Amino acid sequence: IFSSFFRKKMQAVYVDSCERAKVSPHVALLALIQEAARKQVPLTRLSLSHGGDGDRQIGPIVSLLERCPVTEIALNYMELTDDGCTGLLRHLIRRGPGLASLELFGNCIGDASCAFIPDLLEAQPIVRLKLGDNSISSAGAARIASGLTRNTNLVQLHLGGNRIQDEGLHAIVSALKNNTTLTSLGIRDNAIGEAGVQSLCELLCQPNCALCEVQLKGNVLGDAGAVALAVAVRVNTTLRVLEVQGNNIGLGIISLCTALHSNSHVHALNFNDNRLGCAGAESVAAILMTNKSITTVGLSGNEIGKRGTQALAQALLQNTTLTGLDLGNNRLGNAGIITLASVFRFNTTLQSLDIHMNGINLQGISVFTSALCCNSSLRHLDAGSNFSRNQGAIAWARLIRRTTTLSRLCLTDNEIGRDGGEALLAAVRNNTSLKNFKFGGQSQVHPLANRINRLTRRAIKNLVARNKHLQEPAPCLLVPTGYYPRSTSRADPLDCSRSVSSDEDSELPALLLLDEGTEPCRPDPSLVLPRTACGDRRSDGDTFGACNENGGVPR
Numbered sequence: 004i005f006s007s008f009f010r011k012k013m014q015a016v017y018v019d020s021c022e023r024a025k026v027s028p029h030v031a032l033l034a035l036i037q038e039a040a041r042k043q044v045p046l047t048r049l050s051l052s053h054g055g056d057g058d059r060q061i062g063p064i065v066s067l068l069e070r071c072p073v074t075e076i077a078l079n080y081m082e083l084t085d086d087g088c089t090g091l092l093r094h095l096i097r098r099g100p101g102l103a104s105l106e107l108f109g110n111c112i113g114d115a116s117c118a119f120i121p122d123l124l125e126a127q128p129i130v131r132l133k134l135g136d137n138s139i140s141s142a143g144a145a146r147i148a149s150g151l152t153r154n155t156n157l158v159q160l161h162l163g164g165n166r167i168q169d170e171g172l173h174a175i176v177s178a179l180k181n182n183t184t185l186t187s188l189g190i191r192d193n194a195i196g197e198a199g200v201q202s203l204c205e206l207l208c209q210p211n212c213a214l215c216e217v218q219l220k221g222n223v224l225g226d227a228g229a230v231a232l233a234v235a236v237r238v239n240t241t242l243r244v245l246e247v248q249g250n251n252i253g254l255g256i257i258s259l260c261t262a263l264h265s266n267s268h269v270h271a272l273n274f275n276d277n278r279l280g281c282a283g284a285e286s287v288a289a290i291l292m293t294n295k296s297i298t299t300v301g302l303s304g305n306e307i308g309k310r311g312t313q314a315l316a317q318a319l320l321q322n323t324t325l326t327g328l329d330l331g332n333n334r335l336g337n338a339g340i341i342t343l344a345s346v347f348r349f350n351t352t353l354q355s356l357d358i359h360m361n362g363i364n365l366q367g368i369s370v371f372t373s374a375l376c377c378n379s380s381l382r383h384l385d386a387g388s389n390f391s392r393n394q395g396a397i398a399w400a401r402l403i404r405r406t407t408t409l410s411r412l413c414l415t416d417n418e419i420g421r422d423g424g425e426a427l428l429a430a431v432r433n434n435t436s437l438k439n440f441k442f443g444g445q446s447q448v449h450p451l452a453n454r455i456n457r458l459t460r461r462a463i464k465n466l467v468a469r470n471k472h473l474q475e476p477a478p479c480l481l482v483p484t485g486y487y488p489r490s491t492s493r494a495d496p497l498d499c500s501r502s503v504s505s506d507e508d509s510e511l512p513a514l515l516l517l518d519e520g521t522e523p524c525r526p527d528p529s530l531v532l533p534r535t536a537c538g539d540r541r542s543d544g545d546t547f548g549a550c551n552e553n554g555g556v557p558r
Contacts, residue, residue: 017066017067020063020066027056029060031054035050047072049068049073050075051079052077053081054080057081061088061090069098076102076104077104078107080110082110084111088107092119102129103129103131106133109137117139117144117146118146120146121146121147124150125154130156130159132161134147135163136163136165138166139167141166142171144172145170151182152181154182155183157185158187159187160189162190168194169202176205176206180206186215191221192222193222194222196223197231199222203217207235207239215244219250221249221250224247224250225250225251226253226255236259236266242269245271248274256286260283267294267296272301274300275302275305276304276305277305279305279306280305281307281311283305284307287315288315291322292322294324296324302328302330304333305333306333312330312343325353326354328356329357330361331359334362336367339367341367343371344374347377347378348377348378350380351378354381354382357384358389359386359387359389360388363389363390364392369395372401375409376402379408380408384409387413387415392417392423399412399427399430400426403431403437404430406437410436410439411438412441415443416451417453418452420454424453424456427442427459428463428466431463434466438470442460
């Protein structure tokens with residue numbers, strides 16, 4: 004009786020409000036009302052995305068909020084403008100305290116809405132505020148900063164994909180000088196340069212700084228910014244996750260790596276899509292020789308070369324803590340992958356590896372898969388966008404047949420045809436560990452697209468689905484991010500920001516793993532992980548996870 008009454012009453016309130024606003028009811032919101040009624044619990048989380056007429060939806064949503072104890076609101080990609088957003092914020096300021104999370108990323112919100120944020124932070128005990136991928140400028144950032152000065156609740160602030168620039172970051176940093184609660188700051192893709200990062204580093208050097216995750220993806224730090232971060236890393240004791248991918252960093256990475264030698268707090272590094280080259284890769288390898296706290300490293304798109312690959316291989320033979328490594332898009336070729344293959348006969352700690360888009364063909368694949376047959380630690384592997392073809396697929400099939408630990412594998416865009424597909428099918432029939440197998444890329448246009456028979460694809464998917472339901476021990480937990488939609492991302496996630504698909508099965512998993520029972524380093528369990536060719540780990544547009552604000556090391 005309660006369920007039926009609750010559903011009919013809430014639906015009637017919402018539908019009537021939609022009729023008055025002359026807007027169609029949001030199907031997802033109706034589903035949330037029905038789900039709450041089915042479970043006989045109040046509606047506490049309002050999560051909508053990708054709905055048009057966002058401003059016109061605000062009136063009906065507010066009428067529903069007046070009758071429901073909602074504590075989390077997410078209106079992402081709803082085409083909200085300042086008109087609709089200010090109406091929502093006014094209501095949230097007036098209502099009684101109880102809101103813990105507000106997400107409004109991917110809309111058209113500008114500085115006018117930011118003027119209400121200080122009052123909102125004072126009226127509501129919000130711990131998570133995400134305003135990524137909007138149109139907030141430095142002036143809007145300054146208005147947000149004015150609400151941070153005395154705030155003691157906010158834990159996550161994500162402003163990625165706006166236009167806050169150096170001036171906006173300086174305002175936020177100034178407001179955080181006496182703050183001891185904010186632990187996650189997302190400022191990706193904001194045209195932040197050397198001046199802005201200098202302000203941030205001054206904050207990181209303060210003894211009361213609480214930041215443990217900073218996402219700087221897609222800015223313009225350059226070598227000077229990397230050197231400034233090196234100074235902060237030597238002093239700071241709270242930072243756990245550092246994302247500087249896509250910042251045009253070259254030799255400046257050497258200073259940052261030198262500082263990390265003596266740092267025992269940072270555990271996730273994302274250097275993807277910079278200009279590290281051989282020298283930078285050698286510097287990273289030197290860290291891995293001595294640093295025992297780093298567990299995840301992203302080096303995708305850095306042209307690390309033969310010397311860099313050899314240095315990393317040597318480091319992996321000695322390192323006993325690294326669990327995730329992204330080496331995608333580095334043109335390793337057969338020589339590079341054969342060098343790495345020798346590592347996997349001895350390394351027992353690396354659990355996730357990304358080698359997508361490295362120009363590897365049958366010769367390298369044969370040696371690599373043979374080495375993996377002797378490995379019992381690798382669980383996640385992205386080898387997409389290489390040149391396996393049918394003979395390479397047979398080599399992968401041999402690995403699938405023998406492995407008992409590999410649970411996720413990506414072989415998209417490898418020019419695999421009918422014969423290769425049948426070999427993979429035969430192998431999967433005898434495998435019980437593979438629970439996520441991506442072999443898509445069946446496009447008729449893409450030159451590397453697979454051409455696996457439709458019936459064969461369906462049979463493989465059914466067998467993998469069977470494996471998902473098998474009882475298994477849980478030696479590790481995957482933390483979704485998101486690190487992190489594709490490098491377009493997202494973001495982000497890794498976020499990787501990306502942004503990203505919300506369907507977890509459509510992506511290879513994030514590269515950061517936690518031992519069973521281990522707690523993440525920050526209040527929000529989303530950590531930043533390496534991005535793979537199958538997509539970044541995050542779903543909210545910031546490469547955070549949730550540091551793509553929803554997923555290993557984002558691109």
